[in-house]
Amino acid sequence: MPPSTADRRDVLVRALLAGPGAAVATLLAVMGLSAALPPGPAGIDPITIPLVALPFIWAALFFHACLDPAPRRAALASLALCAVCAALVALRHGGAPAAAVP
Amino acid sequence: MIRLPAREHRRLVAIHGWTGVGLGLLLYVVVATGTVAVLAREIGAWSSGTLATRAPLSRALDAAVGRAIVDAPPGLRDTVDLSAAADDRLAVSLRGPAGPDARGIDLDVAPDGAVLRRRDGPAADIEDADPPGALAAFLVDLHVRLYVPAPWGYAVTGVAGLALLAAALSGFAIHRHLLKDIFTLRRGARPGLTARDRHNMAGAWALPFAVVLAVTGSVFSWSASAGFPALAWMSYGGDREALFAALAGPPPPADPTPAPRADLDAVMADAAARAGAAPTYVRLARPGRADARITVYAAPPAGALTGHTLVYDGASGTLLEDRRAFGRVASVGGTLYGLMAPLHFGDFAGPASKVAWAALGLCSCVATLGGIRLWLARRDDRASALLDRCTAIVGLGLPFATAGAAAGFFAGLPGGGGPGWTEAGFLAAAAAATVAGIALPRRRVGPALSAATGIGLALLPALRWAAGEPGWGAALAAGRLAVPSGDVAVLAIAAAFLWTAAPAAMRDRRPFRPGRAVP
Known part of the structure; x- marks a missing residue:
């Protein structure tokens, strides 16, 4: 049976979410995590922890976009993550510089 | 395996297949060059013929x-x-x-304090121009950024790292009998079944390694291409030197x-x-x-x-x-980031861990190429035939080009050598493999490239000796095992390529038909 229009749209939304969507959301999440983390005793946790977390964040977003039964819900979750992280980045750049080295 | 509903299982199978087919050849190149780069220090000791x-x-x-x-x-x-x-x-x-x-x-x-070579000028021009270490440096650079200019080369290998992560995690979820697959290889079965067993077995052995490699490789590649610039902008107004100063103190x-x-x-x-x-x-x-x-x-x-x-x-x-x-003092972030290098390079337990890493890298290569061929075996169209030919050219052309890089390195040594000779050898061999792969009938491509790689590798010890590098007697007298053991390893790999070429030539006399797996 040929795929219906709804099925095609479903595949397109998932492809956009899992491809460019996951890439943009991962970058924003890394920056948001950097803004949210305390410097730590060496002052480098906001640099190193987001970088180590990057592949895990991408994998979570990628597989969620592919496997969630409702692609719209996956899109909303990604958008919410992006909004929170963008807000954290905006707050950082509106305030004092962080990651001060002791 | 993870028990999943049928729909999610189908989607994971699709992710596993399309990740492997869409990015499989890139993944193979990055993993295969990494398998060689793990042994870069040993290759450097062999190729430079050091006796001190x-x-x-x-x-x-x-x-x-x-x-x-x-x-x-x-x-x-x-x-x-x-x-x-x-x-x-x-x-x-x-x-x-x-x-x-x-x-x-x-x-x-x-070693006696004499200055053998002096290069001065712009820093960008004089770096990485070490003639005796050119072969090892070339192999590492090929793996790290595929000779694509930074930062794009790092982004390309970063994409390969994420593709490997997706393929490994989806493979873990969809394989129904992972532990059984580790020990199952039905040699007497029909070719398709044996090929599937080989893919499952290699993939199952390499699975934990592939996840570790994908995570650590992605961290390095994406740090260099996007992570450091983004985080420097976040915390240091875009000043990357300030960011590196924070990491180093x-x-x-x-x-x-x-x-x-x-x-x-x-x-x-x-x-x-x-x-x-x-x-x-x-x-x-x-x-x-x-x-x-x-x-x-x-x-x-x-x-x-x-x-x-x-x-x-x-x-x-x-x-x-x-x-x-x-960082200057211990921290969670510093410790986690510090673990990335030993886990990626496999040098945490000396030669034993490096050999294990190289072997698991080989398993990943077998799983990647085998996976692409399994996917092709179920398809019958012109695009599949083209991808099948590309897979043969890249799969066997890369070892042939690597042998060409080593041959170019040794050929240039009597005249002073340098990176140019190594790169020229690689490119010439890659071009020859591509031309042969296009010109030859499909069934002849694999055996021809296997045989050429075997012959090329078998000639390397003689080329090394002809370039004025020390022979076994001098090396053993100086207590340096790197030279004879390197020669033996190269000859053993050459024999393996020649061994695979001979039966493949006899087996592949029937014409290739899209839709039938090419063994």
Whole structure:
């Protein structure tokens, strides 16, 4: 049976979410995590922890976009993550510089 | 395996297949070059034919380094980096203030202190031009960024890392009998079943390794291409030097007052004793000034994953800091980031872990190429036939081109050598493999490239000897096993390629039909 229009749209939304969507959301999440983390005793946790977390964040977003039964819900979750992280980045750049080295 | 509803299982199978088909060849190139790059140090010792037995950073350095600093113009004494170069020489790099127009001097210092080679000019032009170490450096660079200019090369290998992660995690979820697959290979079964067993077996063995490799490789590639610029913008107004200073520890307050240099040999002896392992890299910052610093990076001691970084006062020789990871003091982030390198390079337990990493890398290559062919076996169209031919060209053309790089390296040695010869050898062999792959009937491509790779590898020990490198007698007399063991390993790999070429030539006499797996 040929795929219906709804099925095609479903595949397109998932492809956009899992491809460019996951890439943009991962970058924003890394920056948001950097803004949210305390410097730590060496002052480098906001640099190193987001970088180590990057592949895990991408994998979570990628597989969620592919496997969630409702692609719209996956899109909303990604958008919410992006909004929170963008807000954290905006707050950082509106305030004092962080990651001060002791 | 994870028990999943049928729909999610189907989607994961699709992710596994399309990730492998869409990015499989890129993934194969990155993993295969990484498998070779794991052994870069051993390949460097073999190809450079070094016979000296004492590592350059364990020798007396102070006099040679002092001469290099005095001979350099004052504007090029901002940093002095010391590292081991091929052929047991000491590499001394003097640099002026950092920046796009930075200039410098690179010296190769022989074990007796004589300067064998001097290169000066813009820093970007003189770096990575070490003739005896060109083969090992080429193989590492090929893996790290596929010879694509930075930062795009790092992004390409980063995409391959994420593709490997997706393929490994989806493979873990969809394989129904993962433990059973590790030991199942039905040789007498029909070809399709044997091919599937081989893919499952190689994939199952390599699965944990693939996840580790994908995570650590992605961290490195995406840090270099996007992570560091983004986080420098976040925290340091885009100043990447400030970000790296935070990772390495900030410089002391500037004090240009002239001061005597600390005895480098005493510092090195103290560092080796404290670190419990040999130093691998030394940086002298602002030598001859009151604010001078000497930073000694040491290999991990026995039983540890990360090594010490020791910072000394460059004037008094007093130890200031003893770090075990990134940052000035221990932290979660520094420790996690510090674990990435040993887990990726597989050098945490010496040669044993490196051999294990190379073997698991080989399993990943087998799983990747086998997976693509399994996917092709179920399809019957022109695009599949084209991808099948590309898979044969890339799959066997890459080992052939690597053999060509080594042949180019040895061919250039009598005339002084250098990276150009190695690159030319690789490109010429890659072009020949591509032309042969297009011109030959499909059933002949695999056996022809296998045979050519085997013959090329078998000729390498003779080429090495003809280039004036030491023979087995001289190497064994000097106690250097790298030369004969390297020759034996290359000959063994050559025999394996020739062995696979012969039966494949006999087996593949029937014409290729899309839709039937090519063994």
